[in-house]
Amino acid sequence: MIEVQHLTKKYGDLLAVDDLSFKVDRGKIWGLLGPNAAGKTSTMRILTGYLSATEGKASVGDFDVFEEPSKVKKITGYLPEDVPLYPEMTVQGFIHFVSEIKQIAPSKRKEAVNKVIEIVGLEPVRKRLIKNISRGFKQRVGLAQAMVHDPQVLILDEPTIGLDPAQIIEIRKLIKSLKGERTIILSTHILAEVTQVCDGVVIINEGKLMASGSLEELVSSFNDKEGVFIKLKRAGQEALPLFSSIPGVKEVSWDENGIKIEWTKGLDVRDEIIKIIADKDLGLLEMRPLSMGIEELYLKVISGGVEQ
Amino acid sequence: MKNIWAICKKEVKTYFTSPIAYVVISVFLVLVGFFFYNLIWWFNTQSLQLARNPYYFQQLNINQMVYSPLFHNTSIILLLMIPILSMRLFSEEKKIKTEELLYTSPISVTQIILGKYIASLLVVFIMLFLSGILSIFTFSYGNPELVPILNGYLGLLLLGAAFMSIGIFFSSLTENQIIAAVLTFGALLLFWVLNWASYSAAGMWKDVLNYLSIFQHFDNMTQGILDTTDVIYYLSFIFLGLFLTHSVIQSRRWR
Numbered sequence: 380m381i382e383v384q385h386l387t388k389k390y391g392d393l394l395a396v397d398d399l400s401f402k403v404d405r406g407k408i409w410g411l412l413g414p415n416a417a418g419k420t421s422t423m424r425i426l427t428g429y430l431s432a433t434e435g436k437a438s439v440g441d442f443d444v445f446e447e448p449s450k451v452k453k454i455t456g457y458l459p460e461d462v463p464l465y466p467e468m469t470v471q472g473f474i475h476f477v478s479e480i481k482q483i484a485p486s487k488r489k490e491a492v493n494k495v496i497e498i499v500g501l502e503p504v505r506k507r508l509i510k511n512i513s514r515g516f517k518q519r520v521g522l523a524q525a526m527v528h529d530p531q532v533l534i535l536d537e538p539t540i541g542l543d544p545a546q547i548i549e550i551r552k553l554i555k556s557l558k559g560e561r562t563i564i565l566s567t568h569i570l571a572e573v574t575q576v577c578d579g580v581v582i583i584n585e586g587k588l589m590a591s592g593s594l595e596e597l598v599s600s601f602n603d604k605e606g607v608f609i610k611l612k613r614a615g616q617e618a619l620p621l622f623s624s625i626p627g628v629k630e631v632s633w634d635e636n637g638i639k640i641e642w643t644k645g646l647d648v649r650d651e652i653i654k655i656i657a658d659k660d661l662g663l664l665e666m667r668p669l670s671m672g673i674e675e676l677y678l679k680v681i682s683g684g685v686e687q
Numbered sequence: 688m689k690n691i692w693a694i695c696k697k698e699v700k701t702y703f704t705s706p707i708a709y710v711v712i713s714v715f716l717v718l719v720g721f722f723f724y725n726l727i728w729w730f731n732t733q734s735l736q737l738a739r740n741p742y743y744f745q746q747l748n749i750n751q752m753v754y755s756p757l758f759h760n761t762s763i764i765l766l767l768m769i770p771i772l773s774m775r776l777f778s779e780e781k782k783i784k785t786e787e788l789l790y791t792s793p794i795s796v797t798q799i800i801l802g803k804y805i806a807s808l809l810v811v812f813i814m815l816f817l818s819g820i821l822s823i824f825t826f827s828y829g830n831p832e833l834v835p836i837l838n839g840y841l842g843l844l845l846l847g848a849a850f851m852s853i854g855i856f857f858s859s860l861t862e863n864q865i866i867a868a869v870l871t872f873g874a875l876l877l878f879w880v881l882n883w884a885s886y887s888a889a890g891m892w893k894d895v896l897n898y899l900s901i902f903q904h905f906d907n908m909t910q911g912i913l914d915t916t917d918v919i920y921y922l923s924f925i926f927l928g929l930f931l932t933h934s935v936i937q938s939r940r941w942r
Contacts, residue, residue, distance in 0.1 A: 427791040431941045452793040463788035465697075467704050479693035480792040524788065 380405040380562040381426065381532060386435035388421050388586075395421040397586035398435070403579075408558050410577035411566040412677060418586035419566040420460055423534050426564070427457040439532050453482065456525035460536040462517055463524070466510035470501055473509060474523050481528035495527045499553060515546040522553070533557065535565040539572060551576050570673045582680045589680045594673070601676055606641030606669040607649060608634070612662030621659065625651045639669060690794040694802025695809075698776070702810055707775070711768050712814050719818040722760040726753045727824070749831045750911065758839040758909040761818065762902065765811075765847050766879065770871035772810055773854020774864040776803045777932070781862035796936050800929055804855055811847040815840055835911025842908025845921040849901060850875055852928025859935045875901075 381403040388396040396418040403409045411419045424430040426437055428448040437444040439451045465473055474495060478488045496505055499519040504512045509520060518538070525533060538554065539547045547569075555576055557563065567573060573580055579593040590597055611618060616633045623631040627646040632639045642648050649666075656663050702708035730752050737743045780786040789799055819840060825831050850871075857870040882900035885893050897903050901924070904917040 424787075429787055429791050429940065449793045449795070452791060455791070457787075457791045459784065459787040459791075461784040461787070463785040464783070465701070465785060466783070467701060476693065476697050477788070477792075480690060480789070480794050482690070482793055 382438050384436040387433045389433045395586050399588050401581045401591045405562050407578040408563040410573040410580045412580050413583040417583045423536050428452050454530050455532045456530035458521045458525040458535045462521035464509045471505045477524040478527050495523045499523045533561050533563045574673050584681050605644050608639050608667050610637040610665035612664050614661040690798040691802040695806045698803050698806030715768050715814050718764050723821050749829050750835050755909045766875050769850040770868040773851050774868040776855050777859040778862050778864050778867045800932050807851050838911050838913050839909050842905050846905050849921050849924040852925040856928050856932045859932045
């Protein structure tokens with residue numbers, strides 16, 4: 380649905396996007412992750428036709444962003460980082476104006492406006508001036524303007540920035556509910572958001588692609604070790620050597636009042652571990668697999684330690 | 688066309704939901720009214736004084752003695768007012784970041800510019816139309832010729848449209864409205880005094896400067912002369928202003 384090939388954007392000498400390529404399938408939500416000034420916003424602006432690219436290709440739907448920009452704009456909804464709002468307009472008036480410039484047929488405008496107001500929950504403020512509504516509602520108006528023409532593709536630049544925790548949860552729910560027919564790209568700093576909302580991620584740093592893929596794929600490809608965390612009733616640090624002698628175990632360490640046992644990928648030594656615990660009567664309280672969190676993955680990717 | 692209309696409607700609404708349009712139109716009308724009153728007063732005293740001399744009395748002409756100077760005065764007021772009307776057209780979009788919405792919508796830059804431009808011209812038209820109501824007095828107590836007056840108003844409208852195209856251009860250059868207004872004002876003044884420079888110029892330069900001066904062309908129209916050269920001058924001036932605006936906006940996106 381969305382494809383970017385060898386995209387490069389230079390502002391003068393500054394390289395904002397450097398030979399970036401990725402692909403997002405229809406009906407998926409993908410997160411665009413990266414530190415500040417990584418090139419996330421530039422990439423989104425190019426996809427929406429706001430900026431040109433220095434080199435490379437990009438397509439949305441079946442259309443080339445540079446060859447047929449107006450067709451791309453018709454099927455794309457865009458929420459920029461700074462939500463574009465006219466403070467002197469009413470919520471309803473503004474969304475109606477957007478429905479006009481997004482070229483919704485006059486007979487369908489009213490319906491489209493009412494529908495989107497309902498979806499994003501703007502009913503309580505529909506007649507108020509935009510300058511007088513809260514930050515959370517403004518963000519919703521931003522989402523409403525991006526969605527009013529029922530686009531197949533949504534591009535959301537930090538959709539939850541500046542909201543309070545309750546609002547963040549609501550907006551995330553809203554975005555998740557849009558999945559299915561729509562393909563969504565969202566950029567964010569909040570890593571938890573990615574695990575909760577997205578099917579896959581594109582991680583970029585200094586304009587370069589560091590990794591891309593579904594979350595499971597990435598975690599398993601960046602994880603070179605597997606392991607478990609166990610908590611024992613009748614043993615402390617002194618039990619570490621017991622486990623390090625198991626063949627295949629790479630590392631045993633004491634962590635958070637428990638024992639972390641890691642082994643080479645592909646092996647599974649859980650049986651042996653259980654056997655030892657049972658034989659020595661150590662009393663197993665807890666045992667859970669060690670998995671790499673998104674934070675760990677992100678830091679690993681960004682630090683450049685591992686490149687795909 | 689629908690897209691131009693959508694932008695135009697929004698702009699007109701913005702003018703009239705903020706105090707700008709009301710303030711500019713009111714100040715404009717007060718000033719025009721003041722000049723009109725003084726010119727009529729002066730015309731009256733002249734008429735009274737010359738009433739005893741039939742030859743000179745015949746020479747008195749309200750079109751020449753009231754309307755022609757009134758149009759000149761009005762043109763100067765326009766020069767002061769237009770930058771105020773044009774300054775926010777693009778700079779505000781840039782400042783409050785709504786340009787991202789406009790340029791990612793399926794409407795062309797040309798349509799956006801035309802929509803905004805037409806909206807601003809509507810305000811100028813309303814201003815001039817309201818000031819035209821003053822003529823009720825001259826028509827009910829005198830017998831001025833209508834065609835030269837309409838011609839003068841057409842001249843003012845073209846002049847206002849030319850001013851506005853410069854204004855919209857400077858507004859596209861900066862996100863600061865004050866800077867846009869000052870640059871517009873400076874540029875308009877420069878075009879105004881171009882024909883002063885032509886007095887000291889010689890040969891071809893004299894003609895060139897005279898042709899470029901925005902007021903030289905206006906002069907004919909206040910006299911009731913409608914010359915296609917003047918109309919073409921204004922139309923090409925407007926085209927140039929809008930074309931430059933278009934180039935500025937496009938170049939920013941391709942930089």
